[in-house]
Amino acid sequence: MSSSFYPIGTPGVPWGAAEVAAWLGHQKRQRSYADLVLNQVDTLRDRFDVVQYGELDYAPDAYPLMALRSRRWQGDRPVALVTGGVHGYETSGVMGALQFAAQYAADYEDHFDLLIAPCVSPWGFERIHRWNPLALDPNRSFRASSPAPESAALMRLVEPFAARVRVHIDLHETTDTDESEFRPALAARDGKPFMPGGIPDGFYLVDDEHTPQPAFQQAIIDAVARITHIAPADEHGLIIGSPVVSPGVIRYDLRPLGLCAGITDAPYRTTTEVYPDSPQATAEQCNAAQAAAVRAALDYARAH
Numbered sequence: 001m002s003s004s005f006y007p008i009g010t011p012g013v014p015w016g017a018a019e020v021a022a023w024l025g026h027q028k029r030q031r032s033y034a035d036l037v038l039n040q041v042d043t044l045r046d047r048f049d050v051v052q053y054g055e056l057d058y059a060p061d062a063y064p065l066m067a068l069r070s071r072r073w074q075g076d077r078p079v080a081l082v083t084g085g086v087h088g089y090e091t092s093g094v095m096g097a098l099q100f101a102a103q104y105a106a107d108y109e110d111h112f113d114l115l116i117a118p119c120v121s122p123w124g125f126e127r128i129h130r131w132n133p134l135a136l137d138p139n140r141s142f143r144a145s146s147p148a149p150e151s152a153a154l155m156r157l158v159e160p161f162a163a164r165v166r167v168h169i170d171l172h173e174t175t176d177t178d179e180s181e182f183r184p185a186l187a188a189r190d191g192k193p194f195m196p197g198g199i200p201d202g203f204y205l206v207d208d209e210h211t212p213q214p215a216f217q218q219a220i221i222d223a224v225a226r227i228t229h230i231a232p233a234d235e236h237g238l239i240i241g242s243p244v245v246s247p248g249v250i251r252y253d254l255r256p257l258g259l260c261a262g263i264t265d266a267p268y269r270t271t272t273e274v275y276p277d278s279p280q281a282t283a284e285q286c287n288a289a290q291a292a293a294v295r296a297a298l299d300y301a302r303a304h
Contacts, residue, residue, distance in 0.1 A: 006188035014191035020135045023185070027129060033063060033122040037085075040098050041066050041118070048101065048116075049073065054153030056123060058133050063122040065153050068101050070114035078166035080112035080298050081158065084290070086139045086150070086170060086260045088124025092274050092283070093171035096290020104295055111302050112166070117157070120260070121150045130182045135189055139172075140258045155263055167268040167301035169220075170261045171290045174199060174240065176277040200239045201278050202231030202248070203289055206271040208262070209251035216268050216300050217249045223296035228274070228281045228289045268301045 005011045009019045041050060048068040056063040084090075084097035097118035105114055119125050121138050131137055132148055141148035142155060158165070179199055187194035203224050205217050221230055230248035231239055242250035254262030254269070261271045272293045274286045281289075 006184045006194065008185075009188045009191075011193075012191050015135065015189045019189075023135055024133055027127045027133070029126045030128050031126055033119065033126050037094060037098070037119045037122065037125065038064070038066065040102075041068065044068055044101055047071060047106065051157075053117075053157040054149070056149055056153075058123050061123070065120070065122070065150075066118075067157060068105075068114075068116040068118070070105070070109045070112070072109050073113045075113070075161075077111075077113050077164070078301070079161050079164045080108060080114050080301065081165050081168040081264070081266070082114075082116040082118075082171070082294055083120055083154065083168070083260055084117070084171040085119035085121055085125055087130045087137075087172060088119070088121035088126070089128040089130055089177070090171075090173035090175070092173055092276055092286035092290050093272070094119045094125060095287045096171050096274075096294070099287050100291040100294045104291060107295075108298050108302070112298065113161070113164070115158075117154060120154055130178075131185075137186075139260055142260050142263050143258045146258075151258075151260075154260070158263055162264045165264040165266040167297050168261060168264055168266045169269075169294050169297045170259075170271045171293070172271055172273050173276055173286070174204075174273045175275070197241065198234060199277070200231035200234070200273075200275065201280070202229045202275055204231040204239050204248045204250065204273045206254075206261070206273065207245070207249055207251045208254045208269055210253065211267070211269075212245075212251060213268055213270075214246060214249070216297070216304075217270060218246060219300040220270060220272075220293050220296045221246075221248045223292045224289045227292050228285045229278070231273075231275065268297060268304075270297065
């Protein structure tokens, strides 16, 4: 049974330009990318090379896209890639990436060339939204000739050293608004019925179904479990509709879905999913869980 229809568009009819414009008219800036992200990036300039890898021109706004590159980048070592804020509304992905950069990255600079892109989607970050202003999901747009400027810019940044990426950890959240706003909007945009689901209470990971790394995923789960709780499977043995292959781990076909974690053939890849709306977790725990996940991923990749 589907719920009531999203208030933009006509049931069963995909959105056109008018519906996208109507949706865009409802989006309001709720926080500042400059204050919350760029200012933090600036504080790290003494420890990293700060790279501007593009700019989003969403008139009347423009957003510089910034990455942190390890000062001791050598160009012939394995690369550790950390991405956050691909979905701009997923706050701990952004803050967790910055927390890792500020507190822990120095521990890994002798082992990896580090690249951290803490906020891939700044327009969505400011509006606390999953999409960009074109009503596109950047995390379904990592493919050739991407229609999402955020995704295209990150792929251009990574392409010159993609073959050297050994570990890529992409930091995300699953929130209550996925069910109340974003999934209904997606169904309406695509002219499909919205089928209510559920939101898992806790942290989980998304592995690549074609090249699974169960021990790698387990190492991350073990580290995060010391900070926040791991999402249980539902009564059907699923998390967000996918079979749970081990506690807190599901698998997706990353590349065909256009997911960020599929942009390289790194042997160690994962997508984190924190649940910030849980009564059992604070914002600080969520940020710490993301940073711990990065550390565990890099520790495992370094050891193997």
